Amino acid sequence: xxxxxxxxxxxxxxxxxxxxxxxxxxxxxxxxxxxxxxxxxxxxxxxxxxxxxxxxxxxxxxxxxxxxxxxxxxxxxxxxxxxxxxxxxxxxxxxxxxxxxxxxxxxxxxxxxxxxxxxxxxxxxxxxxxxxxxxxxxxxxxxxxxxxxxxxxxxxxxxxxxxxxxxxxxxxxxxxxxxxxxxxxxxxxxxxxxxxxxxxxxxxxxxxxxxxxxxxxxxxxxxxxxxxxxxxxxxxxxxxxxxxxxxxxxxxxxxxxxxxxxxxxxxxxxxxxxxxxxxxxxxxxxxxxxxxxxxxxxxxxxxxxxxxxxxxxxxxxxxxxxxxxxxxxxxxxxxxxxxxxxxxxxxxx
Amino acid sequence: xxxxxxxxxxxxxxxxxxxxxxxxxxxxxxxxxxxxxxxxxxxxxxxxxxxxxxxxxxxxxxxxxxxxxxxxxxxxxxxxxxxxxxxxxxxxxxxxxxxxxxxxxxxxxxxxxxxxxxxxxxxxxxxxxxxxxxxxxxxxxxxxxxxxxxxxxxxxxxxxxxxxxxxxxxxxxxxxxxxxxxxxxxxxxxxxxxxxxxxxxxxxxxxxxxxxxxxxxxxxxxxxxxxxxxxxxxxxxxxxxxxxxxxxxxxxxxxxxxxxxxxxxxxxxxxxxxxxxxxxxxxxxxxxxxxxxxxxxxxxxxxxxxxxxxxxxxxxxxxxxxxxxxxxxxxxxxxxxxxxxxxx
Numbered sequence: 001x002x003x004x005x006x007x008x009x010x011x012x013x014x015x016x017x018x019x020x021x022x023x024x025x026x027x028x029x030x031x032x033x034x035x036x037x038x039x040x041x042x043x044x045x046x047x048x049x050x051x052x053x054x055x056x057x058x059x060x061x062x063x064x065x066x067x068x069x070x071x072x073x074x075x076x077x078x079x080x081x082x083x084x085x086x087x088x089x090x091x092x093x094x095x096x097x098x099x100x101x102x103x104x105x106x107x108x109x110x111x112x113x114x115x116x117x118x119x120x121x122x123x124x125x126x127x128x129x130x131x132x133x134x135x136x137x138x139x140x141x142x143x144x145x146x147x148x149x150x151x152x153x154x155x156x157x158x159x160x161x162x163x164x165x166x167x168x169x170x171x172x173x174x175x176x177x178x179x180x181x182x183x184x185x186x187x188x189x190x191x192x193x194x195x196x197x198x199x200x201x202x203x204x205x206x207x208x209x210x211x212x213x214x215x216x217x218x219x220x221x222x223x224x225x226x227x228x229x230x231x232x233x234x235x236x237x238x239x240x241x242x243x244x245x246x247x248x249x250x251x252x253x254x255x256x257x258x259x260x261x262x263x264x265x266x267x268x269x270x271x272x273x274x275x276x277x278x279x280x281x282x283x284x285x286x287x288x289x290x291x292x293x294x295x296x297x298x299x300x301x302x303x304x305x306x307x308x309x310x311x312x313x314x315x316x317x318x319x320x321x322x323x324x325x326x327x328x329x330x331x332x333x334x335x336x337x338x339x340x341x342x343x344x345x346x347x348x349x
Numbered sequence: 350x351x352x353x354x355x356x357x358x359x360x361x362x363x364x365x366x367x368x369x370x371x372x373x374x375x376x377x378x379x380x381x382x383x384x385x386x387x388x389x390x391x392x393x394x395x396x397x398x399x400x401x402x403x404x405x406x407x408x409x410x411x412x413x414x415x416x417x418x419x420x421x422x423x424x425x426x427x428x429x430x431x432x433x434x435x436x437x438x439x440x441x442x443x444x445x446x447x448x449x450x451x452x453x454x455x456x457x458x459x460x461x462x463x464x465x466x467x468x469x470x471x472x473x474x475x476x477x478x479x480x481x482x483x484x485x486x487x488x489x490x491x492x493x494x495x496x497x498x499x500x501x502x503x504x505x506x507x508x509x510x511x512x513x514x515x516x517x518x519x520x521x522x523x524x525x526x527x528x529x530x531x532x533x534x535x536x537x538x539x540x541x542x543x544x545x546x547x548x549x550x551x552x553x554x555x556x557x558x559x560x561x562x563x564x565x566x567x568x569x570x571x572x573x574x575x576x577x578x579x580x581x582x583x584x585x586x587x588x589x590x591x592x593x594x595x596x597x598x599x600x601x602x603x604x605x606x607x608x609x610x611x612x613x614x615x616x617x618x619x620x621x622x623x624x625x626x627x628x629x630x631x632x633x634x635x636x637x638x639x640x641x642x643x644x645x646x647x648x649x650x651x652x653x654x655x656x657x658x659x660x661x662x663x664x665x666x667x668x669x670x671x672x673x674x675x676x677x678x679x680x681x682x683x684x685x686x687x688x689x690x691x692x693x
Contacts, residue, residue: 049368052370061564061567061568061570061571061616062568062571063571068370070530072364072368073362073370073371073372074529076362077442077462077529078442080460164416164417164419165416165419165420165423167420168419168420168421168422168423168424169420169423171423171427172423172424172427176427176430176431179473179476180476182473183473183475183476184477186477186521187503245521258523261521262520262521262522262523265474265521265522266466266470269469269470272473287420
């Protein structure tokens with residue numbers, strides 16, 4: 001076998017394929033040759049694949065084989081492109097997949113119980129000045145408390161300027177914290193800590209402000225009523241998403257650890273998306289409704305409405321229907337320890 | 350293949366075309382510059398947009414517009430800092446600006462392209478990968494800003510401990526980062542020395558070069574350019590000493606020359622039966638039984654000096670023998686002299 005002659009014959013096509021790879025890099029469209037260029041690319045790619053497959057029987061030297069590996073890998077990446085994010089599929093995720101998953105997920109229950117349990121416990125302790133006199137001061141700090149009192153001393157009367165800026169800030173800050181909570185879920189402890197810390201601190205503040213003799217307590221309650229349901233649920237859900245994610249690390253259910261973590265992340269994403277949506281809604285409420293001089297009745301009405309909305313979303317949309325539950329089981333069952341042979345083998349050895 | 354896989358940073362991927370090819374994985378020190386470039390790019394984008402919004406705000410100067418611009422800026426900052434990677438990886442086929450500059454690409458572990466959910470997961474979890482900074486500032490609220498520098502130890506440990514060099518975000522998303530550079534120039538090793546085909550023609554026809562032998566020859570010929578002649582001889586000797594005995598060659602045949610001749614016979618000659626244009630080398634046989642005949646010829650040649658001059662002149666005219674290598678054509682010694690490395 002004269003390999004130099006084989007190379008001479010094949011090299012033309014390989015070089016052409018490389019050039020096409022370059023021109024397809026950005027858009028996946030060949031601007032000069034159009035459809036003809038694409039089909040030419042496909043056939044050249046298949047030819048290169050065949051060359052690589054036959055490299056062993058041709059007895060090509062290793063350097064040429066390495067070259068072919070690179071060429072095929074490059075062309076493969078051009079041919080099989082990443083699918084862009086398609087916003088039309090979001091509706092399905094948000095209104096169908098997410099509520100079902102959230103409703104049936106034990107992690108959500110645990111996180112919600114943990115968050116609201118600690119929140120109310122902390123509020124109860126905070127409000128009881130006689131039994132636990134220094135609780136809030138020790139937990140939150142004197143400086144924070146005086147800041148808080150200062151903020152709500154004046155009755156609420158924000159202008160539109162103020163609202164919009166604040167809405168933007170809340171989106172950035174609070175949603176960021178939620179996403180962080182999710183991301184740290186992979187390490188579990190920071191996520192649980194964040195969740196519990198928020199619950200205890202918020203609870204203590206609520207409790208302190210709800211005391212009979214607190215400064216600006218009425219204004220505080222006036223302020224937090226409207227966005228409370230959205231915000232608190234969002235925090236709990238972010239913690240739940242993180243927990244779901246982290247649980248995958250040790251509750252593997254017979255899968256390899258990496259596969260289990262991957263599946264857990266997949267399941268956590270809709271929860272996180274729902275949480276982010278709630279953070280956005282909370283931020284707009286917090287920016288526009290809460291600081292406005294609207295009467296308390298409207299704000300309370302909005303709070304009840306938002307609580308109803310959340311209940312509808314998670315309970316009515318999320319209530320498991322029989323057929324869908326089976327489908328969901330299938331989706332999790334078919335996953336690919338089979339398609340991932342080396343992962344399976346490392347597990348076996 | 351179940352043989353012991355080499356200790357290498359390649360990972361095999363089986364495509365729908367039913368062939369298996371290898372990707373080269375990107376290690377932490379290739380990914381760090383890409384990440385730093387991405388951070389710089391992110392801040393540049395934020396800075397430029399902020400500057401534009403500031404100018405718009407200053408130029409128009411309409412009452413409540415500035416707060417809208419501020420809100421836009423904050424939301425934009427939020428989106429860029431969390432979803433920069435997601436956007437670029439899904440739109441540019443697994444590449445961000447930094448990855449593009451460093452010739453990297455992120456793909457699924459099974460070789461398919463990355464999809465939206467995976468891109469979201471791996472980019473959100475980055476904050477945990479660069480961790481110890483955020484964890485510190487969580488425990489100490491008024492920590493000095495030096496703690497804002499991410500150490501990235503969690504991601505680093507994860508990258509060096511996993512076989513696919515994945516950080517936690519990669520494990521969670523089922524992705525890996527591979528090197529996707531332009532393929533380098535196709536290397537072809539050729540040796541232009543007239544003694545090579547000549548010696549190759551003396552290799553017995555019944556000697557079949559096995560597959561592993563062919564691979565060894567190819568690796569040797571690709572690498573020999575980096576070795577000194579004595580080192581080449583030392584390496585080649587292990588293989589050629591039994592072969593010289595088997596072929597009944599003279600024991601002083603240069604081992605390196607014999608390796609290259611075997612390479613030539615395996616990869617570069619069309620068929621064994623084809624007669625090789627031996628030219629002036631025809632009389633220089635490596636065979637042991639010809640050694641005596643050659644010495645006789647040599648004495649004849651030295652007596653007729655004009656003949657030898659003619660022979661070497663004709664060889665130069667034909668461009669066979671390279672000028673920097675003066676070969677004493679009719680001396681039996683030539684086959685034991687080392688080759689000049691000549692690659693094309």
